[in-house]
Amino acid sequence: MKSHSSTLLAEVRSFRQNHPDVRYVDLIALDIPGHFYGKRYPVEMLEKVAAGGPLKLPQNAVLLGAQGGLFKIGDYCFNDGDPDANRRLVPGTLKPVSWESQPMGQMLITSDGTEAPIEFEPREVLAKALERLQHKGIHPVVAFELEFYLFDKKLDNGLPQFARDPLSDDADDQPNLHIERLSRFSEVLDDMAQTAKAQGIDITVITAEIGPGQFEINFGHCDDGLRAADWAALFCRSTRGVALKHGYRASFMAKPYLQFPGSGMHVHVSLYDAAGNNLLAAHQQQALRHAVAGCLELLPHCMPIFSPNHNAFRRLGGAVNAATRASWGFEDRDACVRIPESDPRNLRIEHRLASADANPYLVLAAILVGLEHGLEAKREPIAPLNEDRSSGTDFPVEMLDAVRAMQQQPLLRDKLGAEFVDVYCENKRQDHLAFQQEIHAREYRWFL
Template identity: 90%
Template sequence: MKSPSATLLAEVRTFRQNHPEVRYVDLIALDIAGHFYGKRYPVDMLEKVAAGSPLKLPQNAVLLGAQGGLFKIGDYCFNDGDPDANRRLVPGTLKPVSWESQPLGQMLITSDGTEAPIEFEPREVLANVLERLHLKGIHPVVAFELEFYLFDKKLDNGLPQFPRDPRCDDADDQPTLHIERLSRFGDVLDDMAQTAKTQGIDITVITAEIGPGQFEINFGHSDDSLRAADWAALFCRSTRGVALKHGYRASFMAKPYLQFPGSGMHVHVSLYDGAGNNLLAANQQQPLRHAVAGCLALLPHCMPIFAPNHNALRRLGGTVNAATRASWGFEDRDACVRIPESDPRNLRIEHRLASADANPYLVLAAILAGLEHGLEARQDPIAPLNEDRSSGTDFPVEMLDAVRAMQHQQVVRDKLGAEFVDVYCENKRQDHLAFQQEIHAREYRWFL
């Protein structure tokens, strides 16, 4: 068996042979806000890193706010000397970038698996949850679904414009599920799909959604949960780049139009034992009910993860298929936790609450923590929506309320890590305060 460094070195050398035109590679990781940060490395230096040379970036790059600024969070950022922290290359993620004006490559990096991982790095949070589940003999299989909107490349006084139908140059301003939209925007959608596959992302179904210019991409089910979250993160990056190349903007913003449906991140999760048996299907599906109860119990305390900004909170309780309370149901898209119809082998939950711009590592970590909690507590859930349309429990829909509910919930702190919870909640609190520091034109209209 090859050592990790030998495997990485072979990957880099193969990439250089196949792409001799590439001189630089972007080494990227996802921060708390769900944005990529990193460094652009000469490809020959990347060989040295793959062979074992240290790769260091500022630890506090993980803590950037939604607008990229640093907040004072405990002693981080301003009282810690801004230390570096080791990162490592993620094997299998070195791929060519086709949407930039010059030949480039990109590769994921992470602190998980290093000697001193960053406790609040999103990928590390998920890795810790997965390690604990694996020690219990629980092996998740995961698939993401992401909705997004296309807009015209040019903004109108900072506001998005409907995308132009390339066949007639009219605005695609009508909500529709029609298959013809896939044809009208076939060139850009096909490029997005092919680019994703080049990145190693297993995408499957493409759907025209209800909103004007809105689409959904489904990913294949994976028994490597970290890789499944990697796919979701990388797809957002490549899709934005491809859209710009075709004269559009692609956005995973949760609620770009008040009058049209928002964009969600739906996550399918099934749980298996070491022999490949579906744990949720055992004992007449009683573990499924326990898992659902655990998800619903932690859901109100993970809202800053599922709805990480003010716009994401606007999506909740809005138009179509957006839950207003923590609920569940069989084949019910109004529920936060939906149980799709399936055979026992593929029995799973579909968690539908998160917004498309949420951090996929943290969303999956929170969902798995809820499932784990439910299997431990063995409580029955509230009635499904199929039996009682009013069934459900409230969750916070204001950011500061959501932060308080998360920060002081002991199970969440135990499952996701107390240090992460404190850092994340303070980051969201500071983002809220920064958001309030700008006077909107509406205030002048109302009060001047």
């Protein structure tokens, strides 16, 4: 059997042979707000890393705020000397980049699997959740769905403009689900799909959504939760790059228009045992009900993960399929947790609450903790929306309330890690307060 380093080295050498014009490779990882950070390496230096050479980046890069600044969080950032932390290359993620002006490559890096993982790194948080389930004989299969908007590349005084229909050059300003929109924007959508596939992402269905210039792309079901979240993260990066190349902006912003639907991150999860039996289907789907109850119980305490910024809370309670309370239902898109119709083998939950700009590693980790808790607590859920349209429990709809609810939840502190919970909540609190430190024109109109 090849060693880990020899496998990585073979991957790098194969990449260089297949892409001799590539001189640089971006080594990237996702920070807490869901942005990529990293370093650009000459490809020949990448071979040294793959062979076992050191790969270090500042630990505090994970803690960056939404605008890239550092906040004082405990002793991090300003009282710790800004130490480096080891990272490793993620095998199988070295792929060509086609949206830059010159041929390049990119590869994921992470601290999980190193001698001293960063406790608050999003990928490490998910890795620990998956490892705990693995030890219990539970094997998730996961599929993400991501909604996004296309805008014109140029902003109008900082505000987004509707994407131009490439056939008529008119603004795509009418909300509809017409499949003809897929044809009119086929050039950029096809490039997005093909670029994602070149990144190793299993792209499946493409849908024209209700909002003007809004689309959804689904990924295949994956039996590796880390890889499924990797796909979601990498898709956002490549899609933004491809859109700019075609004269558009692609945005996963949760609620870019008040009058049109927001963009969500829908996550399908089924759970299997080592023999391939669907655990959710056991005992006439009693396990499914327990899993749903666990998700709903923890959902109000996970809101800073599902709605990670001020704008994301605007999406809640919208006119189209955006829940205002923790709820569930069979084939019901108004529910936070939807149970799609399926045979017992493919029985799954669809978690619909997260915004499209949420961190996919953390969203999946929070969902898995809810499912795990439900299977162990074995409680019955509240009535589904199919039986009672008013069924549901309240959750925080403002960031500071949400942060308090998350930070004080003992089970989350245990399962996601107390250090992560404290760091994440303080990051969100500081981001929210920083967002408030600007007076907008409306305040002068109202109060001057």
